[in-house]
Amino acid sequence: MYPETDVPPVLITQERISGIKLPELINERVLRYMKDMGLNRELANQIARSRNMPLFESIIKDVPEANLTMVVRTLETTLDELAKEGVPVGNITEEHLIPLFKLHSGGNVPNEAVPGVLKIIAEKPAIAVDDAVRSLGVGVKTGELEAVIDRIIDERMDFIKEKGIDSVGPLMGIVMKEFRGKASGKEISRILKEKVSGKL
Structure with a gap:
């Protein structure tokens, strides 16, 4: 093999090599979710391989006190179940989920009410999460x-x-x-x- 004569050689320095970041492998992500976040293997595996993984990461960054099991179950199960019922879950965004999980982690939205709140949000995406919670009659003084x-x-x-x-x-x-x-x-x-x- 002869060196390419039409293209000047590119010098790759050790500094450049050191600066290259490889994406986190799925197995590493599963272990991180188990070790750092306390998820069981099944849930860690499920969310690590999911298209919802970036959304999960964003939620836990903005709501570190969130119940992670509830977040995974909502993203991976509840939304799918609602979609099967014909609920337009595509209308539910990160801007809805973050306030919902803040309310949930503060004890203002019980687990049982989350699907109902999501259904209201999906049907009226312009509604504020607080208003969706109130309209469901959730929350007791x-x-x-x-x-x-x-x-x-x-x-x-x-x-x-x-x-x-x-x-x-x-x-x-x-x-x-x-x-x-x-x-x-x-x-x-x-x-x-x-x-x-x-x-x-």
């Missing part, structure tokens, strides 16, 4: 939630005295049944633990 929890605790004081702090689990089920989809399980659990502890 803390005072209202506490009043119902106080009533349930008062009705079951014998059970609470018998079980102690272990009564929180069964009581949680009762409260969740009353507020299904309108109050965050995290918030219900926090208030219940606080109030049950105060009664012991």
Whole structure:
């Protein structure tokens, strides 16, 4: 093989070679999601290979406190299920998802309400996420939630005295049944633990 005489040689320096960044391999990404983010292998593998991976990365960058399992399930399962129902999920953008996951991570949108909120957003993409949440009737004022929890605790004081702090689990089920989809399980659990502890 003879050197090309019509094109001058290009000197490739070590500095240039060092500056070349190769894209992250999928297997490396899966391991990073498992190690750094705590995703299980199945979810890490699913999102690492997904066309939604850049969107996932963007959401977790803007909402670091987001429940990552919920983000993956929403992007990989919920949106597909809604699309199968004929919901125009193509209208849902990153500008909708980031505020939704901020509200979700703050306990203002329970898991059960996420598909309903997404459906409203898909059908009315100009709507603000807060307005979509409100129109679904999601969100219970803390005072209202506490009043119902106080009533349930008062009705079951014998059970609470018998079980102690272990009564929180069964009581949680009762409260969740009353507020299904309108109050965050995290918030219900926090208030219940606080109030049950105060009664012991």
